[in-house]
Amino acid sequence: MESFIEWARGPLFRFAFIIMVLGLLRHWLMTVIGVRRAMHQAADKVLPYKAIYRATLSWLFPINKLKERPFYTLTSIIFHIGLILVPIFYAAHVLLWQRGLGVSWPYFPQLLADVLTITTIITAFMLFFARVFDPATRALSRFQDYTLPPLLAIPFLTGFLASHPAMSPFSYNSMILVHVLSANLVMFLVPFTKMSHAILVPSTQLVSEVGWHFPADAGERVAVVLQKENQPI
Amino acid sequence: MARKYSYYVEPFELGERPRRFLETFAAILQNSNYGLALDTYSRTSTKCARCASTCQVYQASGDERDIPCYRTEMLLRIYRRYFTVSGIMKARLLNSFSLTDEYIDEMAESVYRCTACRRCKLFCPMGIDHGLMTHLARWILAEIGVTPKALVVSVREQLEGKTGNTSAIPVIALRDTCEFLEEEFVDNYGVSIKYPIDVEGAEYVFFPAVSDYLLEPDTLMGNAAVLEITGASWTIGTGNFDGINYGLFYSDRMLGRIIRREVDEVRRLKAKKILIGECGHASRSAKAFVPTYGGGKDAPPVINIMEYTHQALKEGRLPIREKSIKERVTYHDPCNIARSGWIIDQPREILRAICADFVEMTPGGSLNYCCGGGGGTVSIDEIRKFRTEIGGKTKAEQIRRTGAKYLVAPCANCKKQLREVCEDNGLDDVEVVGLHDLVLKALVFPEHMKIKTEKNDEHQQTD
Numbered sequence: 001m002e003s004f005i006e007w008a009r010g011p012l013f014r015f016a017f018i019i020m021v022l023g024l025l026r027h028w029l030m031t032v033i034g035v036r037r038a039m040h041q042a043a044d045k046v047l048p049y050k051a052i053y054r055a056t057l058s059w060l061f062p063i064n065k066l067k068e069r070p071f072y073t074l075t076s077i078i079f080h081i082g083l084i085l086v087p088i089f090y091a092a093h094v095l096l097w098q099r100g101l102g103v104s105w106p107y108f109p110q111l112l113a114d115v116l117t118i119t120t121i122i123t124a125f126m127l128f129f130a131r132v133f134d135p136a137t138r139a140l141s142r143f144q145d146y147t148l149p150p151l152l153a154i155p156f157l158t159g160f161l162a163s164h165p166a167m168s169p170f171s172y173n174s175m176i177l178v179h180v181l182s183a184n185l186v187m188f189l190v191p192f193t194k195m196s197h198a199i200l201v202p203s204t205q206l207v208s209e210v211g212w213h214f215p216a217d218a219g220e221r222v223a224v225v226l227q228k229e230n231q232p233i
Numbered sequence: 234m235a236r237k238y239s240y241y242v243e244p245f246e247l248g249e250r251p252r253r254f255l256e257t258f259a260a261i262l263q264n265s266n267y268g269l270a271l272d273t274y275s276r277t278s279t280k281c282a283r284c285a286s287t288c289q290v291y292q293a294s295g296d297e298r299d300i301p302c303y304r305t306e307m308l309l310r311i312y313r314r315y316f317t318v319s320g321i322m323k324a325r326l327l328n329s330f331s332l333t334d335e336y337i338d339e340m341a342e343s344v345y346r347c348t349a350c351r352r353c354k355l356f357c358p359m360g361i362d363h364g365l366m367t368h369l370a371r372w373i374l375a376e377i378g379v380t381p382k383a384l385v386v387s388v389r390e391q392l393e394g395k396t397g398n399t400s401a402i403p404v405i406a407l408r409d410t411c412e413f414l415e416e417e418f419v420d421n422y423g424v425s426i427k428y429p430i431d432v433e434g435a436e437y438v439f440f441p442a443v444s445d446y447l448l449e450p451d452t453l454m455g456n457a458a459v460l461e462i463t464g465a466s467w468t469i470g471t472g473n474f475d476g477i478n479y480g481l482f483y484s485d486r487m488l489g490r491i492i493r494r495e496v497d498e499v500r501r502l503k504a505k506k507i508l509i510g511e512c513g514h515a516s517r518s519a520k521a522f523v524p525t526y527g528g529g530k531d532a533p534p535v536i537n538i539m540e541y542t543h544q545a546l547k548e549g550r551l552p553i554r555e556k557s558i559k560e561r562v563t564y565h566d567p568c569n570i571a572r573s574g575w576i577i578d579q580p581r582e583i584l585r586a587i588c589a590d591f592v593e594m595t596p597g598g599s600l601n602y603c604c605g606g607g608g609g610t611v612s613i614d615e616i617r618k619f620r621t622e623i624g625g626k627t628k629a630e631q632i633r634r635t636g637a638k639y640l641v642a643p644c645a646n647c648k649k650q651l652r653e654v655c656e657d658n659g660l661d662d663v664e665v666v667g668l669h670d671l672v673l674k675a676l677v678f679p680e681h682m683k684i685k686t687e688k689n690d691e692h693q694q695t696d
Contacts, residue, residue: 069286140306196277207269211269218264225263228376
């Protein structure tokens with residue numbers, strides 16, 4: 001098992017991580033290119049930058065968004081806080097980066113990391129059950145919408161158990177193996193699923209505004225392609 | 234042909250609709266900017282259903298077709314399957330979705346249940362503009378012949394008909410109406426106010442919803458009174474006097490053509506700016522799309538009459554009797570001018586000045602609910618029951634809670650819908666009026682406008 005773990009933490013991790021980074025980078029680049037191309041083609045170049053900026057910030061830090069679906073919204077916010085911060089600021093992860101690339105940054109005290117891990121696991125399952133029991137989300141949800149929340153809970157659960165062997169009914173090695181494999185799977189899937197919203201959210205308000213800026217001759221060119229230029233209404 | 238949809242459509246070609254739908258979609262993607270939004274929304278849509286909790290149609294119907302993201306997904310599914318590399322590859326490996334006639338019918342039904350009010354966009358964490366998706370889906374459907382007949386007939390008359398406007402009002406009837414309103418000013422207010430027609434070199438060319446000339450004399454009189462009292466340089470143009478733009482509701486091709494005709498009239502009269510009357514979608518079509526279709530930086534600026542009146546009020550140039558409207562008044566925000574935050578405070582400041590009992594409905598401003606007839610649905614008479622009992626249900630409750638007598642709705646379409654909502658929901662005491670209807674009641678006409686007759690001299694002493 002040890003060699004499997006070493007392979008999962010070594011080449012497989014590097015592969016998954018690079019896929020995630022390159023995939024997100026591609027999404028970001030395609031967005032930048034897409035926005036520039038769209039605005040180049042658009043006849044109206046004036047965008048309400050201040051409103052877009054304020055809207056973007058209000059969603060990145062959504063403290064004023066609790067009036068609609070407050071229970072779901074609060075759960076989701078707490079989920080994201082742990083989801084994003086623990087992988088980056090957990091002490092053992094920081095040490096891994098230091099060992100591997102020589103970079104390091106401040107890390108959380110163990111208690112804080114533990115609390116955030118537990119909240120992430122609990123809120124992940126709450127979100128899953130909220131999705132299953134709400135008729136509106138049931139009408140909308142695809143395979144990935146049901147499977148991602150539980151999948152995301154697995155690295156957190158196994159990571160917690162690995163770092164608290166006294167509380168774990170399973171061996172350290174098995175927990176670390178599942179932890180690394182599930183985390184690698186999640187990272188690999190990021191660019192291919194809705195998790196790509198991680199890099200796209202800062203630009204979605206801009207994209208929606210740009211969407212209403214049409215090229216002046218779009219209608220006429222479509223008519224030509226469809227051979228309808230001279231057709232009466 | 235037999236009615237297949239909730240709304241009447243003109244006969245359309247039945248054969249190979251999926252192929253023609255996809256051809257149209259492809260043509261639009263190649264020549265427009267929709268690809269960026271579609272790519273982004275396909276990736277970021279997290280199916281959280283926050284939009285469902287904010288949509289007044291879904292809240293009243295509970296029908297999954299009315300969930301904004303469900304409707305958007307109907308279009309995104311087609312986009313992913315036929316226009317993305319991963320979608321095409323997946324289709325070869327798995328048993329993917331295929332576009333069918335029935336699917337097109339479902340989409341055609343769903344997109345005209347939506348009022349395109351875009352309230353959902355404000356509540357989507359991913360900023361997905363479901364109104365933009367409805368807008369695009371409607372355009373594709375329009376190109377394969379599926380559009381509510383009510384909208385097509387109006388646009389046909391406006392762009393190809395003899396009268397050049399959606400209500401088929403010939404110029405002679407326009408002049409008659411203006412003369413009639415001038416007589417009303419004399420008879421009811423003792424003042425001489427004229428409607429300037431075809432004046433060259435004016436600052437503003439006035440474009441109300443042309444139906445106002447038929448249905449809303451008080452609004453038009455209020456508009457003219459404010460403009461004349463404040464000494465505005467304005468005119469009505471007989472070449473084009475209709476601000477209505479149903480192209481916004483179903484086809485970018487028509488949207489562009491109608492805007493160009495508006496701008497042409499301004500250029501013909503050597504005027505400077507477009508002044509839209511009390512109409513929500515006419516205001517938004519002009520404000521948002523004159524820069525696109527009217528020549529970019531050279532396009533004439535667009536203002537809404539309420540901006541004009543508010544400016545005059547702020548500068549002390551609007552002589553009014555403060556708080557002279559005694560009945561309870563409330564204000565409805567037309568989606569097309571409030572959702573983007575463009576016109577929210579201006580009418581409220583005017584109303585607070587002239588009304589003694591002004592109450593807000595909640596929520597208000599950019600978060601206010603749609604009247605239930607947005608996106609052109611108000612013109613579709615055959616779905617009135619849906620509009621007033623489902624689409625307008627939340628609005629009826631909002632109105633009822635204010636206990637207001639006057640419901641100010643500065644939008645021709647909202648007025649029609651709200652009158653029907655009030656009628657069908659037992660709100661018989663509520664009177665739906667335009668903003669300038671009330672302004673007219675509170676205006677103080679300057680001396681130089683008053684008509685000097687013996688009868689009037691007596692009246693002036695009691696002023």
